[in-house]
Amino acid sequence: MQQSQRNHETRKLVIAVFGRDRPGIVARVSGLLARMGCNIEDASQTLLHGRFAGMFVVRSMKTLAQDHLQQRLEKNFQEQELIFWTSPVEDETMPMASVATAPFVITTTGPDQVGLVAGITEILAQFEVNITDLRANVKTEDASQWVMIYEVDVPERIDRKQFRQALYTRAETLGQQLSLQHRDIFEAVHRV
Numbered sequence: 001m002q003q004s005q006r007n008h009e010t011r012k013l014v015i016a017v018f019g020r021d022r023p024g025i026v027a028r029v030s031g032l033l034a035r036m037g038c039n040i041e042d043a044s045q046t047l048l049h050g051r052f053a054g055m056f057v058v059r060s061m062k063t064l065a066q067d068h069l070q071q072r073l074e075k076n077f078q079e080q081e082l083i084f085w086t087s088p089v090e091d092e093t094m095p096m097a098s099v100a101t102a103p104f105v106i107t108t109t110g111p112d113q114v115g116l117v118a119g120i121t122e123i124l125a126q127f128e129v130n131i132t133d134l135r136a137n138v139k140t141e142d143a144s145q146w147v148m149i150y151e152v153d154v155p156e157r158i159d160r161k162q163f164r165q166a167l168y169t170r171a172e173t174l175g176q177q178l179s180l181q182h183r184d185i186f187e188a189v190h191r192v
Contacts, residue, residue, distance in 0.1 A: 012041075012059045012089040013066060015073070019082035021052040029056070032076055037061055038068065052082075057089065067147035071166065101130070102154035103183035106167065112146035119169070119174050127163045131153050151183065 017029060032039060045054035057090040066086050073084040108120060117136070124131060133151035154163065164180060171178035181189070 011061075011065065012064060013038075013055065013069065014089055015056045016057060016085040016089045016091075017052065017056070018085075019052055019055040019074075019077075020078060021047050021050055022080070025052050025082070026054065028077070029054070029073070032072065033058055036062070036064075036072065038069075048130045078089070086165075088143055100156040102156060104152050104154050104181075105181050105183050105186040106148075106152060107148040107179040107181075108150075108171055108176040109145055110171075110174065111144060113174070116146070116174060117148065120148070120171055120176075123163075123166050123170050124150070124152060126166070127155070127158050129158075129163070130176075157180070 015029075015033075017025065019025075026045060028100075033040060033056070038060050041059055042057040043055065045052065055065050066088060068087045070084060073082075073086075076182070078083070106120070108116070119133075121131065130153045131150055132153055133149075135149045137146065154160070167180060168178055
């Protein structure tokens, strides 16, 4: 990382954490951040093959040196072999391009293969559909079946019929069964 960026002082940072999973990672990271005067504004974490992957957006009430925060995190978690990455959140005043979207859930089921994710996400990119969450290797009774669940925001302005047709055609070429549902319907059907 460039020296000028490492010494960047800010009030808002993104922190990524990676390492072998074990109980207490979120508790220890959030506790250290609280002791440093950082408020967690957003967070997400998942497990990938026994590895913890977490993202935190934090804000400090005072100017925060990015390199100081990085060093404190690394020092406090040395014995747990966690890797930390920090980056300032730049220019919060820039407005995001506002595009009306609708939330959908896409599920594919079929045999695992090289290019499965690339094949589906290529169609999503063509229609400027944003992936907000992605889960793979969802367990089923049939171990030969691979389930992928994509939560996406579909722009209102696109031709939904063309989008749906492109998805189903791609799924067929990949040997996958595909389901496309509005998120509200998906959640109602899959409610435990």
